[in-house]
Amino acid sequence: MTWREGLPRPRGRLLFDEPLAPLTWLRAGGRAEVLFLPADEDDLAGMLAALPVEVPVTVLGVGxxxxxxxxxxxxLVVRLGGRAFGEIEVEPEVSRVVAGAAVLDAALARAAAAAGVGGLEFxxxxxxxVGGALTMxxxxxxxxxxxWLVVAWGVDRAGQRRVFTLADFAYGYRHSQVSxxxxxxxxxxxxxxxKQLDIEASMAAITRRRETTQPIREKTGGSTFKNPPGHSAWRLVDEAGWRGKAWGGAMFSPLHANFLINTGQATAADLEDLGEAVRADVQSKFGVTLEWEIKRIGRRQ
Ligand SMILES: Cc1cc2nc3c(=O)[nH]c(=O)nc-3n(C[C@H](O)[C@H](O)[C@H](O)COP(=O)(O)OP(=O)(O)OC[C@H]3O[C@@H](n4cnc5c(N)ncnc54)[C@H](O)[C@@H]3O)c2cc1C
Known part of the structure; x- marks a missing residue:
């Protein structure tokens, strides 16, 4: 019996050989051996506890x-969704927001604003x-x-519930120290x-700024590289001559040179190979190492 055949029957959904491209902004890449959509935290914990230790587990947000x-x-690839992971509760009297990991960041900002809770408009x-934001x-x-984080909770690979305070994350630039x-x-x-109106005005300003400076209607993965100390990643990509240059179906956006885009039919290899070509070129031209901000998962073909 394979590990897939021995999986317990969860209350959520198990999908075999499920394409993952539709679950990512870049709309590229292969399949999950098994995709698990847990019904709630108990369902997730039960599955992880029953899963043989040698089976790798990967979690996705909205890609x-x-x-x-x-x-x-x-x-096993886990994607959280639905009511159990999508709830937001605002406590206006103490300016706190409690959110499930599948809550969209923008929904969190809107709920906080509507209750007169500021600071989270970014x-x-x-x-x-929220899950992706905690990791990144x-x-x-x-x-x-x-x-702004106070505390976060989740489930570990063995199916045990764990709680972490802000200090445990030892956050750095787009990086957490938690396992x-x-x-x-x-x-x-x-x-x-x-004040709700002030917070909403600042959210609207952020949205306007993004629309004019980022290719938010393209298939993209956001910032491709972290800004190296003392440098802007977009400027290095631009000055090395890669802005708008096609590579298979991949390209660094003409609008924002640190945003990798899928111009139509890019494979994941097109996207990753273009990124690696740019890293090598920037290293040789300017002596600066670009570090990926985009997470890359899975096997090449
Ligand atoms: C147009 C555009 C603009 C962007 N602008 C910004 C920006 O201004 N600032 C910024 O910081 N980012 C930006 N990003 C990048 C991205 O939105 C963030 O990194 C976001 O936090 C990723 O969340 P996600 O749910 O999509 O995670 P995913 O992309 O699905 O995953 C990212 C990482 O988080 C992990 N992860 C996801 N959910 C969980 C979970 N529940 N538990 C444990 N790990 C988890 C994944 O395993 C993976 O390692 C942008 C992206 C795009 C496409």
Whole structure:
């Protein structure tokens, strides 16, 4: 019996050989050996506890910072969704927001604003989920997850529930020190009292700015590379001559030179190989190492 045949029957859904491209912003890449959509945290914990230890586990948010390689992802791929992971509760009297890991960052920002909770409006500019934000220390326009997080919880690879306070994350730039084995299921954010109209005006300004500076209607993965200390990644890509240059179906956006886009039929290999070509070129021209911000998962073909 294979590990797939021995899986317990969850209350959520199990899908075999499921294409992952539709679950990513870049719309490229292969299949999940098994895709699991848990019904709730108990369902997730039960599955992980029953899963043989040698089976790898990968968790997806909405794939807004992700390349799934063309050979697909071995093992169990978990995607959180539905009511159990999508709830938002705002406590206006203490300016706190409790959110499930599948809540979209922009929905969190809107719910906080509607209740007069400020500070979290930067999330209006990030198209990921709370789970992705916890892992990536997502941020923009002067705010980032580590500035506002109080506590987060999730389930580890063995199916045990775990709780982490902000200090445990030891956040750096788009990086957390918590083991990647944790699958986040929820978090609490501490905002500050504000006026709904002011907060909404600042969210609208963030949205306008993004629309004119980022290719947000393209198939993209957001910032491809982290900004190296003392440099802007987009400027290095641009000055090395890669802005708007086609590579198979992949390209660095003419609008924002650090945004990798799929211009139509890119494979994940087109996207990753273009990124690697740019890294090598920037290294040789300017002596600067570009580090991927986009996470790359799975096997090449
Ligand atoms: C147009 C565009 C603009 C963007 N602008 C910004 C920006 O301004 N600032 C910014 O920081 N980012 C930006 N991004 C990148 C992206 O939105 C963020 O990194 C976001 O936090 C990723 O969330 P996600 O849910 O899409 O995660 P995914 O892309 O699905 O996954 C990213 C990582 O998070 C992990 N992860 C996801 N969910 C969980 C979970 N529940 N538990 C454990 N790990 C999890 C995944 O395993 C993976 O390692 C942008 C992306 C796009 C497409």
């Amino acid at each position: 807004s910072n992700l390349i799934v390689r063309d050979g697909g992802v071995d093992g 999330y209006a500019g990030i198209p990921g989920t 220390n997502a941020g923009c326009y002067g705010g980032e997850t580590g500035d 990647p084995d944790i699958l986040w299921t929820g978090a609490v954010f501490q905002g500050r009292p504000g």
